[in-house]
Amino acid sequence: MTYSMTAFANSEIHFEGLTLHCELRSVNxxxxxxxxxxxxxxxxxxxxxRRLITQKVKRGKIECGLSYKKHQQAEEPLSINMDxxxxxxxxxxxxxxxxxxxxxxxxxxxxxxxxxxxxxxxDKAALKQHLQQLLQESVDKLLIARAREGEQLNRMxxxxxxxxxxxxxxxxxxxxxVLERLKEKLSSQIQxxxxxxxxxxIEQEMVILTQKLDVEEELxxxxxxxxxVQHILQKNDPIGRRLDFLxxxxxxxxxxxxxxxSDQEMTAIAIEFKVLIEQMREQVQNIE
Numbered sequence: 702m703t704y705s706m707t708a709f710a711n712s713e714i715h716f717e718g719l720t721l722h723c724e725l726r727s728v729n730x731x732x733x734x735x736x737x738x739x740x741x742x743x744x745x746x747x748x749x750x751r752r753l754i755t756q757k758v759k760r761g762k763i764e765c766g767l768s769y770k771k772h773q774q775a776e777e778p779l780s781i782n783m784d785x786x787x788x789x790x791x792x793x794x795x796x797x798x799x800x801x802x803x804x805x806x807x808x809x810x811x812x813x814x815x816x817x818x819x820x821x822x823x824d825k826a827a828l829k830q831h832l833q834q835l836l837q838e839s840v841d842k843l844l845i846a847r848a849r850e851g852e853q854l855n856r857m858x859x860x861x862x863x864x865x866x867x868x869x870x871x872x873x874x875x876x877x878x879v880l881e882r883l884k885e886k887l888s889s890q891i892q893x894x895x896x897x898x899x900x901x902x903i904e905q906e907m908v909i910l911t912q913k914l915d916v917e918e919e920l921x922x923x924x925x926x927x928x929x930v931q932h933i934l935q936k937n938d939p940i941g942r943r944l945d946f947l948x949x950x951x952x953x954x955x956x957x958x959x960x961x962x963s964d965q966e967m968t969a970i971a972i973e974f975k976v977l978i979e980q981m982r983e984q985v986q987n988i989e
Contacts, residue, residue: 875970
């Protein structure tokens with residue numbers, strides 16, 4: 702199955718008066734790069750979150766956000782760390798003695814300082830289990846979204862491969878005509894320039910020139926690359942890098958085909974090849 706690297710997924714789960722939320726965003730990247738954003742309460746889950754994601758995602762830049770929200774009915778009186786309050790007040794009083802125009806500090810100001818408010822601790826083992834379930838659900842949703850877009854990319858690439866096969870067939874039919882016309886043109890020019898031409902020598906030169914302009918090898922290699930692309934599209938492993946390499950090889954053959962072309966129809970076919978390959982390269986950039 703072909704997976705895109707671009708997707709979004711989110712999930713929620715309830716635990717002890719809390720709604721736990723996970724959001725995953727994925728974009729294309731050369732490797733698997735995971736960025737985590739978690740509240741202090743969930744910090745212990747960071748290593749486990751990375752493990753769960755990398756088990757199923759092999760490439761892409763993944764942004765994972767964990768958060769929680771208290772249920773209204775679960776609101777409870779604030780728990781204040783009074784030792785921290787006393788320490789904070791003592792420090793502010795010491796600082797105020799050095800300030801001629803100090804401003805009074807309010808209770809609300811104190812509540813905003815880190816460590817003043819204390820949240821009731823949850824059962825860590827149970828919380829970890831619920832967060833694992835939440836992450837797993839989110840990753841599974843992300844994979845479904847990546848697979849859905851990957852299927853579209855797979856289909857578009859396969860369609861372009863078939864279109865290229867049609868152009869290769871046209872080029873192979875056209876090539877003998879191109880070479881024969883070239884021989885006729887060269888023979889006519891040489892006979893005009895030479896009163897008594899050495900026909901054997903001329904024939905040798907024409908054979909060498911036509912070999913240089915023959916693109917049969919390039920067409921065969923393009924056909925082989927197309928077959929390999931179609932084969933790779935059927936694999937279940939990550940295929941983006943292999944497809945990217947084949948796009949480079951196909952582009953090289955298309956460039957050679959264009960540089961050898963001495964016929965308007967063959968030149969048009971070479972241009973169509975390059976357009977199709979460039980379209981596929983853009984799509985391959987999003988494939989895992």
